[in-house]
Amino acid sequence: MIQHWILPLVFILAGLLGGIITEKIIFTRLHKFVTSRRIPGSAVIFRSLNRMPFFWCFLAGFYGATVSYRPEPDVAELLLKIITSSFLYTVTVVFARLTAGFVNVFFRRTDGFSASLLSNVAKVAVLVLGTLIVLQTLGVQITPILTTLGVGGLAVGLALQDTLANLFSGFYLIISKQVRTGDYVKLDSGNHEGYVTDITWRNTTIKELSNNVIIVPNSKLASAIFTNYHLPVKEITLTMNVGVSYDSDLEKVERVTVKVAKEVMEEIAPELTANEPYIRFNEFADYSINFTLYMRVNEFFDQRLARHLLVKKLHKSYHKEGITIPFPARDVYLQSNGSKNGAMTLE
Numbered sequence: 001m002i003q004h005w006i007l008p009l010v011f012i013l014a015g016l017l018g019g020i021i022t023e024k025i026i027f028t029r030l031h032k033f034v035t036s037r038r039i040p041g042s043a044v045i046f047r048s049l050n051r052m053p054f055f056w057c058f059l060a061g062f063y064g065a066t067v068s069y070r071p072e073p074d075v076a077e078l079l080l081k082i083i084t085s086s087f088l089y090t091v092t093v094v095f096a097r098l099t100a101g102f103v104n105v106f107f108r109r110t111d112g113f114s115a116s117l118l119s120n121v122a123k124v125a126v127l128v129l130g131t132l133i134v135l136q137t138l139g140v141q142i143t144p145i146l147t148t149l150g151v152g153g154l155a156v157g158l159a160l161q162d163t164l165a166n167l168f169s170g171f172y173l174i175i176s177k178q179v180r181t182g183d184y185v186k187l188d189s190g191n192h193e194g195y196v197t198d199i200t201w202r203n204t205t206i207k208e209l210s211n212n213v214i215i216v217p218n219s220k221l222a223s224a225i226f227t228n229y230h231l232p233v234k235e236i237t238l239t240m241n242v243g244v245s246y247d248s249d250l251e252k253v254e255r256v257t258v259k260v261a262k263e264v265m266e267e268i269a270p271e272l273t274a275n276e277p278y279i280r281f282n283e284f285a286d287y288s289i290n291f292t293l294y295m296r297v298n299e300f301f302d303q304r305l306a307r308h309l310l311v312k313k314l315h316k317s318y319h320k321e322g323i324t325i326p327f328p329a330r331d332v333y334l335q336s337n338g339s340k341n342g343a344m345t346l347e
Helices: 002-037 042-048 052-067 071-108 116-137 143-159 161-176 217-224 252-266 300-323
Strands: 182-185 194-199 205-209 213-217 227-230 236-244 280-285 289-297 330-334 342-346
Touching: 002 042, 002 052, 042 071, 052 071, 071 116, 116 161, 116 194, 161 194, 161 205, 161 217, 205 217, 213 217, 236 252, 236 300, 252 280, 252 289, 252 300, 289 300
Parallel strands: none
Antiparallel strands: 182 194, 182 227, 194 205, 205 213, 236 289, 280 289, 330 342
């Protein structure tokens, strides 16, 4: 009796040992080799195969043990169905992971964005299809199941109207390309703005510059008025208002200001220097002649650094060139009985 168990145990132990060797040695070394060669899509493939070689080797050992033990026909048939269904399901899981991974890779390369909504829907679709195949392999009739799912889906849809509204709104946002992950958006409330980090089946996640996270339901975002600073392109025109004194040489002011703006562009956006900065005088104010500086930067966030550098460099250059940036001044006349009028200037 003991000898009857020796061969099945050997198969099981061989499967376990083969799984450990495959997972820890062969799979790990192959992963390092492929990573060093930077083969496209290799990261997705290895993530999809995580832990699967060990499980397949174990199933192979269990199959060998079942065949060598030769149990009763009914028991043998049941064990073989369990092995087959387990193998098919693991293959389904691998294909679901591959599908989700390559969907993300495809959209990231073609449109420059990725959203977990698309990858999750693709993953669920593959899992459902694979599960139906496994059930059919086990001899389960799937037609009644599909009918039940159809009727039950109608009831669930009526009960989950808000969830479905967010789901389809998420699809609308992605398909219309009004919002993509990585875009900088500002909501119509004016209090919230930041980078879109993900679009899920229910919410859109926006990360503020302060590292806080804003969660907006997809249906709310789809119907809201918002500004996307990355559409139609990421490049944006920075505008900065400046004032100089009335005794300034405006030709000199324009020349010095444009020169400083070019220096700033060379520092933070050298690829945009073909778009030369320019200024436009627009107002005779109470104590200054005002103008607006226009220059291109790579994206919305770069405006902060550009303004910082412009203020520093303009202040230094204006001081060197004798250009005055005026500040408010007002003459106040004081009058008292029997005395001469006096004047005092308040700054």
